[in-house]
Amino acid sequence: MSLNDNRDVTPWEVSESLGEGDYVRIASEFGAGLIDSDLRNRLEKLAGGTNPFLNQGVFFAHRDLNLALDDLESGKGFYLYTGRGPSGKMHLGHLLPFMFTRWLQKSFDVNLIIQITDDEKFLFRDLEWKQLSQVTRDNILDILSLGFDARRTHILIDSINGSTLYRRGVEVARHINVTLSKAVFGFQDSDNVGKFFFTSIQSVPAFLVSSLLGRNIRCLIPHAIDQDPHFKVSRDVLPKLGYLKPSSIISKFLPSLKGGGKMSSSDPNSGIFLDDTPQVVRKKIMKYAFSGGRDTAEEQRKYGANPDIDFSFNVYKLIEDDQVKVSKIREEYSSGSMLSGELKSLVAEKISQVLAELREKREIATEKYDEYLFSEDRLIESFR
Amino acid sequence: MSLNDNRDVTPWEVSESLGEGDYVRIASEFGAGLIDSDLRNRLEKLAGGTNPFLNQGVFFAHRDLNLALDDLESGKGFYLYTGRGPSGKMHLGHLLPFMFTRWLQKSFDVNLIIQITDDEKFLFRDLEWKQLSQVTRDNILDILSLGFDARRTHILIDSINGSTLYRRGVEVARHINVTLSKAVFGFQDSDNVGKFFFTSIQSVPAFLVSSLLGRNIRCLIPHAIDQDPHFKVSRDVLPKLGYLKPSSIISKFLPSLKGGGKMSSSDPNSGIFLDDTPQVVRKKIMKYAFSGGRDTAEEQRKYGANPDIDFSFNVYKLIEDDQVKVSKIREEYSSGSMLSGELKSLVAEKISQVLAELREKREIATEKYDEYLFSEDRLIESFR
Numbered sequence: 001m002s003l004n005d006n007r008d009v010t011p012w013e014v015s016e017s018l019g020e021g022d023y024v025r026i027a028s029e030f031g032a033g034l035i036d037s038d039l040r041n042r043l044e045k046l047a048g049g050t051n052p053f054l055n056q057g058v059f060f061a062h063r064d065l066n067l068a069l070d071d072l073e074s075g076k077g078f079y080l081y082t083g084r085g086p087s088g089k090m091h092l093g094h095l096l097p098f099m100f101t102r103w104l105q106k107s108f109d110v111n112l113i114i115q116i117t118d119d120e121k122f123l124f125r126d127l128e129w130k131q132l133s134q135v136t137r138d139n140i141l142d143i144l145s146l147g148f149d150a151r152r153t154h155i156l157i158d159s160i161n162g163s164t165l166y167r168r169g170v171e172v173a174r175h176i177n178v179t180l181s182k183a184v185f186g187f188q189d190s191d192n193v194g195k196f197f198f199t200s201i202q203s204v205p206a207f208l209v210s211s212l213l214g215r216n217i218r219c220l221i222p223h224a225i226d227q228d229p230h231f232k233v234s235r236d237v238l239p240k241l242g243y244l245k246p247s248s249i250i251s252k253f254l255p256s257l258k259g260g261g262k263m264s265s266s267d268p269n270s271g272i273f274l275d276d277t278p279q280v281v282r283k284k285i286m287k288y289a290f291s292g293g294r295d296t297a298e299e300q301r302k303y304g305a306n307p308d309i310d311f312s313f314n315v316y317k318l319i320e321d322d323q324v325k326v327s328k329i330r331e332e333y334s335s336g337s338m339l340s341g342e343l344k345s346l347v348a349e350k351i352s353q354v355l356a357e358l359r360e361k362r363e364i365a366t367e368k369y370d371e372y373l374f375s376e377d378r379l380i381e382s383f384r
Numbered sequence: 385m386s387l388n389d390n391r392d393v394t395p396w397e398v399s400e401s402l403g404e405g406d407y408v409r410i411a412s413e414f415g416a417g418l419i420d421s422d423l424r425n426r427l428e429k430l431a432g433g434t435n436p437f438l439n440q441g442v443f444f445a446h447r448d449l450n451l452a453l454d455d456l457e458s459g460k461g462f463y464l465y466t467g468r469g470p471s472g473k474m475h476l477g478h479l480l481p482f483m484f485t486r487w488l489q490k491s492f493d494v495n496l497i498i499q500i501t502d503d504e505k506f507l508f509r510d511l512e513w514k515q516l517s518q519v520t521r522d523n524i525l526d527i528l529s530l531g532f533d534a535r536r537t538h539i540l541i542d543s544i545n546g547s548t549l550y551r552r553g554v555e556v557a558r559h560i561n562v563t564l565s566k567a568v569f570g571f572q573d574s575d576n577v578g579k580f581f582f583t584s585i586q587s588v589p590a591f592l593v594s595s596l597l598g599r600n601i602r603c604l605i606p607h608a609i610d611q612d613p614h615f616k617v618s619r620d621v622l623p624k625l626g627y628l629k630p631s632s633i634i635s636k637f638l639p640s641l642k643g644g645g646k647m648s649s650s651d652p653n654s655g656i657f658l659d660d661t662p663q664v665v666r667k668k669i670m671k672y673a674f675s676g677g678r679d680t681a682e683e684q685r686k687y688g689a690n691p692d693i694d695f696s697f698n699v700y701k702l703i704e705d706d707q708v709k710v711s712k713i714r715e716e717y718s719s720g721s722m723l724s725g726e727l728k729s730l731v732a733e734k735i736s737q738v739l740a741e742l743r744e745k746r747e748i749a750t751e752k753y754d755e756y757l758f759s760e761d762r763l764i765e766s767f768r
Contacts, residue, residue: 119554126558129551162550166585167513167543169550170503173578174510178562181577193565194557197581201550 009226010186012124020308023225023252027061030228032250034061042069047107052318052326053100053251059222063235064247068220072108078218079383080104081205081246083115083227086132086139087125091271092351093254095142095358096318100251101222102146111152111382113205113374116140119158120202123194129159137369142274144365144372145358152382156208156374158201164376165204168211172200175237184229203234207243212380219246224253254318257311259290272315274359278352285312285348286341292333293340304336305343312347319354393610394570396508404692407609407636411445414612416634419446426453431491436702436710437484437635443606445634447619452604452631456492462602463767464488465589465630467499467611470516470523471509475655476735477638479526479742480702484635485606486530495536495766497589497758500524503542504586507578513543521753526658528749528756529742536766540592540758542585548760549588552595556584559621568613587618591627596764603630608637638702641695643674656699658743662736669696669732670725676717677724688720689727696731703738 009018009026018026027034035043035054039062044050046069053059068078082101084094105112116139118132127135140155158165181187181196210216221231228250235245257271269288272281292310294300307313307330317326329346332338365372393402393410402410411418419427419438423446428434430453437443452462466485468478489496500523502516511519524539542549565571565580594600605615612634619629641655653672656665676694678684691697691714701710713730716722749756 119551122554123558159551159554160547162546162548163544164546166546166550166553167503170506170543170578173581174507174576176577177575178571178573178577178580182573187562189562189566191561192558193560193562193577193580193584194554196562196577197557200577 009228011226011230018253023060026225027250030225030232032061032063032225032228032248035059035065035249039065042066046072047104049107050323051100051103052320052323053097053103055323056317056326057252058097058254058318059100059249059251061225061250062248063231063250064245065220065249068218068247071218076218077110078108078220078247079110079209080112081115081219081221082112082223083117083202083205084139084143085117085120086135087121087127088135089273089275090139090142091273092315092355093256093271095146095274096254096315097222097224097251098143098146099318102148104220104222104249105149105152109149109152111154111209111379112148113154113156113208113379114140114143114148115202115205116155116157117198117202119194120198122159123192123198132159140372141362141365141369142358144369145274145362147361148372150368150371153372154374154379154382155372156205161374164208164374165201168204168208169197169200171241172203172234172237173197175240176200176233180233184233199230199233202230203237206231206234206246207238207241209379209383210243212376213383216244217383218244221246221248222251223248224251226253255290255309255311255314257284257288257290259309259311272351272355274355274362276355278348281352281355282345282348285344285351289344291340291344293343297339300339301336304334305338305340307333310340310343312344316343316347316350319350393612395610395614402637407444410609411634414609414616416445416447416609416612416632419444419449419633423449426450430456431488433491434707435484435487436704436707437481437487439707440701440710441636442481442638442702443484443633443635445609446632447615447634448629448631449604449633452602455602460602461494462492462604462631463494463593464496465499465603465605466496466607467501467586467589468523468527469501469504470519471505471511472519473657473659474523474526475657476699476739477640477655479530479658480638480699481606481608481635482527482530483702486532488604488606488633489533489536493536495538495593495763496532497538497540497592497763498524498527498532499586499589500539500541501582501586503578504582506543507576507582516543524756525746525749525753526742528753529658529746531745532756534752534755537756538758538763538766539756540589545758548592548758549585552588552592553581553584555625556587556618556621557581559624560584560617564617568617583614583617586614587621590615590618590630591622591625593763593767594627596760597767600626600628601767602628605630605632606635607632608635610637639674639693639695639698641668641672641674643693643695656735656739658739658746660739662732665736665739666729666732669728669735673728675724675728677727681723684723685720688718689722689724691717694724694727696728700727700731700734703734 040054071078116136118136121127206219231248238245289311292306320326333343424438455462500520502520505511590603615632622629673695676690678687704710717727
C-alpha cells in the first residue's frame with residue numbers, strides 16, 4: 001500500500017485552502033482515478049438519467065467504479081455503503097451528498113448501508129454517549145428526510161451494532177499494524193488505541209453483505225475525499241480476507257458558507273441548518289455567504305462574477321432540478337447581468353423551499369425510523 | 385500507573401523457570417499484595433469454610449480483596465469475573481483454577497461473569513473463527529462441568545457479545561494510548577491494532593454490571609498472575625469512567641506435567657486432558673509427570689522427596705477434599721516413607737476419579753448450555 005504523504009486531507013483534518021486544482025492533485029496522490037466523460041456516460045446510461053452532482057463535477061473521482069458497473073450489467077449487482085460521523089446538527093452541506101447516494105439507490109434499485117460512526121466521534125472528538133445518542137437520532141432523521149427506500153436501506157449504528165461489527169472489525173485489525181496506521185492517518189503513540197482500531201470498524205460495511213451472504217457482492221462507496229485513507233486500507237486488507245476490494249465514487253467538499261474548507265457543525269454561522277427558518281436562511285445567505293461577485297455593482301456589471309467560488313451558486317447548482325436553468329444563471333452571473341444580491345435572493349428562496357420539503361418528509365421518517373435500522377436478518381432478506 | 389518492567393510474565397508469555405520465590409517478587413513488582421493470614425482468615429470466616437487453593441497458597445496475592453469483603457459485609461455485595469482464552473483442549477491445569485471460582489460463587493452466592501476471549505486468540509494466535517467456535521463451546525462445557533450455578537453464571541463470548549462489549553471497550557480505549565500499551569504489554573509498532581485495542585475489551589466485564597445497573601457494584605477477579613497487566617490497566621482507567629477499581633485474587637500457575645512454566649495446549653503430553661482415559665492418565669503420570677522424588681528408592685527412603693516441585697502432589701493437594709489426608713501424604717512423601725511410584729499411582733487414580741465425575745456433569749452442562757449464555761437482561765435480572 002502506498003502511504004498517505006499528503007496531509008491537506010485526512011478524515012479528521014481538512015486544509016482551509018483547498019481549491020479546484022487541489023482536488024485533482026489529491027485524488028491523484030491518493031491513487032484514485034478521475035471520472036472521465038466515458039465513465040460518466042456509462043454511469044448515466046445505466047442509471048437512465050443524470051444528476052447534478054455528476055454534471056457539476058462534485059463527485060469527480062473514483063476507484064473501480066467501472067467494476068461496480070460491470071457487476072451491475074452482468075446481473076451480479078452491487079450495494080451502496082456510505083456514512084456519517086454524528087457530531088452536531090447537520091448542515092445543508094453535510095446532507096447534500098446523501099442526495100447523490102439516494103439518486104444512486106433509486107436509479108439502480110440497490111441496497112444501501114448507512115454507517116453512523118458515533119464511536120469515531122466518541123474517540124476523536126471526546127463527545128459522550130448521551131450527547132451522541134441524541135445527535136445520532138437527529139442526524140439519521142435528517143438523512144432519512146431525503147426519502148431513502150426503507151426496504152433497501154440499513155442504518156448501522158456503531159455503538160449499538162457491535163455484535164455485527166466487532167468480530168468483523170477484529171478480522172480487519174489483524175492485518176493493520178501500528179506502523180501502517182501512523183503512516184496512513186498520521187497517528188502518534190500519544191493517540192488512544194481506539195483511534196488505531198477504528199478504521200477496522202469503518203471497513204466492515206464494505207464486506208458485511210458478502211460476509212453475511214457467504215458470497216461476494218461488490219460494494220460501492222460514495223464518500224468525500226477525506227475518507228479515502230480509510231478505504232485505501234480496506235482495499236488493501238479485504239482481499240486478504242477473501243473479499244472484493246470496495247469501489248468508491250468520491251466527492252469534493254461543499255464549501256462552507258463563509259468560503260473555503262469543509263463546513264463545520266460547531267459554528268452556527270458556518271452553514272445553513274436544516275431547521276433554519278426562511279428568515280434565518282435569507283439572513284445567513286445575504287450577510288455571510290461567501291460571494292464570487294465583485295466589490296461593487298458597477299464592477300460586477302463590467303467584469304462579471306466567479307460562480308465557482310460562490311457559496312450560493314454552489315448550493316443552487318445541486319438543489320435545482322432544472323439544470324438548464326442552472327446553466328442560464330451561471331451565464332448571467334458570470335457575465336455580470338445578474339448581481340450578487342439577486343443571485344443570493346433567488347438561492348435563499350430555493351433553499352428555504354427545499355428545507356420546507358425536507359421538514360415535511362422528516363415527519364414521515366420519524367414515524368418509520370425503526371424500519372430503517374439495521375439487523376442482520378433484514379439485510380440478508382433484502383438480498384433475496 | 386507504574387509500568388511493567390518485569391517481563392518474566394505477560395498475558396502471552398511466561399518464563400519456563402518460575403519458582404516459588406519468583407511469584408512473591410513478581411507480585412510485589414506488579415504492586416499486588418500478598419494474602420496474609422489475617423486476610424485469609426477473614427475470607428474463610430465469611431465464606432464459612434476453607435478451600436485447598438487457599439490452604440495450599442495457590443491463590444496467594446490480591447488487590448483490594450479487603451474492599452470486596454467490606455462490601456460483602458456491608459450488604460453492597462460484589463460479583464465475580466474470570467475468563468478463558470480458548471486456544472485448544474483444556475488441561476486439568478487450565479480447569480483447576482475455575483474450581484476456586486466455583487467455591488467463591490457458592491460460598492458467597494454471588495453472580496459470576498466468565499469472559500471467553502476468542503477475539504484474543506484470533507488476534508494473538510492467528511486462530512480462525514471456525515476453529516475457535518468449536519474450541520469455545522468445548523472449553524465452556526469443560527468449565528461448566530464444575531457445576532456453576534446457572535442462574536448466577538453469565539458466559540460472555542467476545543466474538544458474539546460485541547454489542548455489549550464494543551461500545552464499552554471504546555470507553556476504556558479512549559484512556560489508553562499506544563505509549564502505555566507498549567510499556568505494559570511490550571507491544572511494538574509491528575503488532576496489529578487489534579492487540580492494542582484488546583485490553584479494553586478484557587476490561588469491560590470489570591464494570592459491566594455497574595454500567596448496566598447504573599450503580600457501582602464491586603467486581604472481584606480471580607485470575608492467574610499473567611493477567612495482572614490487563615487489570616492494572618483496568619484499575620487505572622475505570623475510576624476515570626466513574627466506576628470502582630476491580631479487586632483481584634491472584635494465583636500462581638499450576639506447573640506443567642513435565643515441570644516448570646505454564647501448561648500448554650499444544651503439546652499432548654504437557655498435561656492431563658479432561659477426556660484422557662484412566663489408562664492414559666496413569667501412563668502420563670507414571671511416565672512423564674515431573675517428580676520431586678530422588679533418583680533411587682534407596683535415596684528417597686533416606687532423604688525424602690520435595691513435594692513442592694512434584695506435579696502429582698501439586699495436583700493432588702488441590703483435588704483432594706480431605707486436606708488432613710493431603711498433609712499426611714505430604715509428610716510421608718517428604719520423609720521418604722512414600723516412594724514416587726506409590727504417590728503417582730495414588731494420584732493417577734484420584735485424577736481419573738475426578739475426571740469421571742466431571743464427564744458425568746459435562747453431559748448435564750451440555751443440555752443446559754444455552755441457559756448459561758450472557759444476555760444483558762438476564763444479567764440485570766440476576767442482580768434483582
